[in-house]
Amino acid sequence: MPQKSTEAYPYAFTVSYVERVWQHRWRCSDVTFHCLEGALCQQWVQTIREQLTALTSRPKHLLVYINPYGGKQQGERIYEQKVAPLFTLASISTDVIVTEHANHARDHLRTEAELKQYDGVVCVGGDGMFSEMVHGLVSRTQRDNGVDQNSPEEKLVPCTLRIGIIPAGSTDCICYATVGINDPVTSALHIIVGDAQPMDVCSVHHNNTFLRYSVSLLGYGFYGDVLADSERKRWMGPARYDFSGFKTFLTHHYYEGTVSFLPATDILGTPRDKTRCRAGYVLLYKCNLSNNIHNQLCSLVLYPHVWGWRVIRGKFLAINAASMSCACPRSPKGLSPAAHLADGTTDLILVRQCSRFNFLRHLLRHTSKYDQFDMTFVEVHRVRRFRFTPRYCQSDSELDLRENGKRLFSQICRDHPACSCSPAYSSWNCDGEILPHAAIEVGYVTTPYNLLCKYTVHSESIQTHSLFPHFVTLQPCYKMDKIKTHQSTHNTPS
Ligand SMILES: CCCCCCCCCCCCC/C=C/[C@@H](O)[C@H](COP(=O)(O)O)NC(=O)CCCCCCCCCCCCCCC
Ligand SMILES: Nc1ncnc2c1ncn2[C@@H]1O[C@H](COP(=O)(O)OP(=O)(O)O)[C@@H](O)[C@H]1O
Numbered sequence: 001m002p003q004k005s006t007e008a009y010p011y012a013f014t015v016s017y018v019e020r021v022w023q024h025r026w027r028c029s030d031v032t033f034h035c036l037e038g039a040l041c042q043q044w045v046q047t048i049r050e051q052l053t054a055l056t057s058r059p060k061h062l063l064v065y066i067n068p069y070g071g072k073q074q075g076e077r078i079y080e081q082k083v084a085p086l087f088t089l090a091s092i093s094t095d096v097i098v099t100e101h102a103n104h105a106r107d108h109l110r111t112e113a114e115l116k117q118y119d120g121v122v123c124v125g126g127d128g129m130f131s132e133m134v135h136g137l138v139s140r141t142q143r144d145n146g147v148d149q150n151s152p153e154e155k156l157v158p159c160t161l162r163i164g165i166i167p168a169g170s171t172d173c174i175c176y177a178t179v180g181i182n183d184p185v186t187s188a189l190h191i192i193v194g195d196a197q198p199m200d201v202c203s204v205h206h207n208n209t210f211l212r213y214s215v216s217l218l219g220y221g222f223y224g225d226v227l228a229d230s231e232r233k234r235w236m237g238p239a240r241y242d243f244s245g246f247k248t249f250l251t252h253h254y255y256e257g258t259v260s261f262l263p264a265t266d267i268l269g270t271p272r273d274k275t276r277c278r279a280g281y282v283l284l285y286k287c288n289l290s291n292n293i294h295n296q297l298c299s300l301v302l303y304p305h306v307w308g309w310r311v312i313r314g315k316f317l318a319i320n321a322a323s324m325s326c327a328c329p330r331s332p333k334g335l336s337p338a339a340h341l342a343d344g345t346t347d348l349i350l351v352r353q354c355s356r357f358n359f360l361r362h363l364l365r366h367t368s369k370y371d372q373f374d375m376t377f378v379e380v381h382r383v384r385r386f387r388f389t390p391r392y393c394q395s396d397s398e399l400d401l402r403e404n405g406k407r408l409f410s411q412i413c414r415d416h417p418a419c420s421c422s423p424a425y426s427s428w429n430c431d432g433e434i435l436p437h438a439a440i441e442v443g444y445v446t447t448p449y450n451l452l453c454k455y456t457v458h459s460e461s462i463q464t465h466s467l468f469p470h471f472v473t474l475q476p477c478y479k480m481d482k483i484k485t486h487q488s489t490h491n492t493p494s
């Protein structure tokens with residue numbers, strides 16, 4: 001009986017803890033303990049505080065970047081109402097920067113931020129914002145260590161700072177695919193308890209010049225076209241993807257070219273596995289297990305010519321490289337449900353030209369239990385490296401025009417579903433950013449230390465690196481986070 005215990009035990013302290021309420025959703029709860037003596041109460045509090053302080057994996061000081069324009073433009077509100085109170089409760093101090101323009105976070109992280117004083121950085125936004133921050137941190141780490149980012153042959157030095165993601169974007173696939181849900185409170189709690197999930201990071205090069213990093217989807221054809229169209233409809237918010245998705249589905253353009261890839265033959269899993277790699281205890285363990293095996297075999301991987309390339313020529317509706325499952329609310333199982341987060345591979349999905357009806361069946365299967373790869377016009381390969389060359393060469397002048405946002409004949413065609421010709425090129429959707437170069441080459445080299453992965457790229461290409469970022473899952477449900485002490489209002493009767 002609370003009344004009785006309060007009177008009999010006048011001293012009390014409250015422990016806040018993390019509780020898993022449903023599947024991947026976490027919440028903060030608390031429990032109050034009552035004591036007979038003040039000194040005993042203090043002793044408990046002191047001891048628990050010491051235990052908590054000893055947990056070095058938990059952050060104490062964080063640098064937070066908020067994109068106020070991501071998703072439904074709720075970033076600031078989400079942070080202030082849902083996340084900041086939890087950080088305060090967990091005694092985490094923060095420096096908060098609300099971005100003022102695109103690439104603000106990237107440039108600040110790359111040049112100005114005094115990173116030594118922080119235990120991690122936090123991204124409040126969508127995949128694009130996360131991508132900005134990856135660029136800032138990875139670039140800075142390479143620069144500080146004298147690594148030439150433009151050279152596809154250089155091994156990247158891994159970053160030591162983690163990036164926590166508070167989902168406040170349109171797709172939030174990186175958050176969803178790693179945590180299992182896009183819920184700001186759950187993500188904040190993962191950050192507080194110090195979870196970490198390594199992940200594969202790709203880097204894209206063109207003619208030995210670095211273009212971008214990618215951690216989720218590199219998509220040519222359908223997803224490239226959806227993105228290109230949706231960027232002009234940002235005012236629609238997250239619904240722009242549905243609108244542009246529908247429009248792109250109707251245009252039904254295919255793209256001719258050659259895909260070459262180096263199959264990942266030394267790994268245990270395949271893209272057709274039934275296992276899922278995300279914020280689950282067991283699944284992450286599996287992922288780490290495969291990493292270990294992968295690392296042991298790394299010396300073989302470093303000599304890719306041993307394994308042989310495969311070449312596929314054709315007309316493709318979509319070419320997708322999923323370095324993680326790409327699960328998101330639109331497709332809870334994702335583009336490649338069995339993709340691993342940190343195994344140094346990417347799942348290359350090739351969707352060949354087919355009827356609209358069949359393509360719709362393929363798309364719909366992303367939302368159901370049916371296998372989206374079990375179709376005659378779809379194939380999937382787990383690869384270490386890949387390369388794409390469009391059938392017709394892209395001239396430099398055409399690239400310049402694309403980069404400058406001017407529309408070409410092909411793009412004009414794209415905007416007119418009635419036009420039956422398919423344009424020569426699509427663009428690559430690189431974590432939600434457009435890459436104008438159609439021809440890319442992805443090289444993949446894995447470094448055994450600190451789970452660093454790197455896809456090397458020659459001439460035009462994408463290169464992949466570094467596992468690490470993120471505060472993610474895997475704690476048992478109960479975690480003490482903050483202790484409040486208070487003296488009961490009902491004192492013992494004298
Ligand atoms: C008919 C329904 C079909 C549903 C198929 C859904 C598959 C969705 C897989 C989505 C993978 C997303 C990978 C993540 C990419 C993000 O990095 C990236 C950036 O995110 P950010 O804005 O948060 O910064 N997001 C995107 O590129 C958005 C891709 C969204 C694609 C939506 C496609 C909708 C297709 C609708 C087709 C409708 C056909 C209907 C015919 C009657
Ligand atoms: N203050 C800002 N003003 C305008 N754009 C910004 C700002 N901060 C970040 N951005 C850019 O907004 C884009 C989308 O951000 P993101 O958070 O991913 O939202 P969404 O999921 O809606 O695309 C990113 O490319 C990022 O570089």
Ligand SMILES: [Ca+2]
Binds near residue numbers: 322339340343345
């Ligand atoms: Ca992977």
